[in-house]
Amino acid sequence: MKTNRAWKKQDIDLQPGQTISGKWHHKSYIIKGRLGAGAIGTVYLCTVNGKHAALKISDKGTSMTVEVNVLKSLQKVQGNRLGPYLLDVDDWVSPQGNTYSFYVMEYLKGEEMTRFIQKNGSAWVGVFMLQLLDDLERFHQSGWVFGDLKLDNLIVVHSPTKVRFIDVGGTTQIGRAIKEYTEFYDRGYWGMGTRRAEPRYDLFAFVMVFINVFYPKRFDRGAQSERILFKKIDDVKALIPYRQVLKNALVGKYQTSAEMKQEITNVLYSTQQRRSRKKNAKKDTHAPFLMEAGGVTIVAIGYYLVSILI
Incomplete structure (x- = not known):
């Protein structure tokens, strides 16, 4: 050692x-x-x-x-x-x-994202996704990859409520080899990509951040990493609206954070539109989910707009 x-x-x-x-x-x-x-x-x-x-x-x-x-x-x-x-x-x-x-x-005073979501509800998942993707895009445009993106390096501050980076120790210039990483968040560890510093490296870790929120004890890799991670996403109710986007990011579909952010935004708006069309279907067996998903959309978009305007 x-x-x-x-x-x-x-x-x-x-x-x-x-x-x-x-x-x-x-x-x-x-x-x-x-x-x-x-x-x-x-x-x-x-x-x-x-x-x-x-x-x-x-x-x-x-x-x-x-x-x-x-x-x-x-x-x-x-x-x-x-x-x-x-x-x-x-x-x-x-x-x-x-x-x-x-x-x-x-000194950024705040609380862990997992604890914040547990206390305040899953509506904040969409809020934090949009905020983080916004910041990652600016980060990448500055020529850097965060590298060691993980829950420990994020904190939720208030006035307005926003997730912030607190440690840039793993930051690496785009094109170079990642110098510092945490295995659970590292696509190389999961056998799903290299450790070359590029936006897609951060986007893989971004997905792992939200997986870790709902699996705080984490879990081990296996022979079929992609299948394991996909199932973990499918099993979390709060991630259902975003699951296809998250899976796309794990396999490197998005070249930039902006692309992924656009798809997350599309999901939120589509969910809200479905809710509007079925607002009178309260007796339908699927109505509770639709109502919840629609509420999540309204809150997510509202808080996101406030966070970027203040």
């Missing part, structure tokens, strides 16, 4: 109350707690001038530079809030004399 050198240096394990001061910009950050860790570094909640922020620190300077460049690139389209705002980039020299790279970004 490969060991991250950072863990060998005991002083990188920052403790609540510890102050990190930048070597070059001389800004100080008070550590409040650990938010998470990955292959590149560890993220901590901190405060600066009384405000919360997220600080990522690592001894992998080159990888950190790549992440910083991604965040800077995203700031060119920051009005769309593709990723956290980048606040500072600096080095820290520990009391033991070791030098680490760190950057500070906006």
Whole structure:
């Protein structure tokens, strides 16, 4: 097992109350707690001038530079809030004399998408699908593939309610090999594509995100990956309206996020039209599903429009 050198240096394990001061910009950050860790570094909640922020620190300077460049690139389209705002980039020299790279970004306070959908209903599935596909399209147009797209790297924030990316550590330039991935979301793991960075790689992971929402414990691959994944989609009531689109994305039918978004939009509008035509069929045995699907459509489109206008 490969060991991250950072863990060998005991002083990188920052403790609540510890102050990190930048070597070059001389800004100080008070550590409040650990938010998470990955292959590149560890993220901590901190405060600066009384405000919360997220600080990522690592001894992998080159990888950190790549992440910083991604965040800077995203700031060119920051009005769309593709990723956290980048606040500072600096080095820290520990009391033991070791030098680490760190950057500070906006702290996004919210909740896990799975928990949010469980509390607020499946109407939000369509909302989040449209939002994510919108952001992925802008991401891809900027020349990047998210790479390590997964539930852990997404959070639902409020005012307005919107799903946001919180970690760009796996981001890879289009055309290169994916450098960081999580097996469950990786099409290479399922034997359904390569690990080349292209929009279709993200769209496969996008589908796995919504599968994971309804299968939180995940599941293992088998000899017939496509059949397994298709059945998992078919068995989730909330995914029924979108199942053909999701299956198309798994097999790489869509070249861009915009193509997939258009088909999701078509599904929503078609569902609403069917509901309108059969609004008087309340006694029909299929009416409950139609009513529910139609309601989902109205809510999804409404919330989606609000999220892109505010």
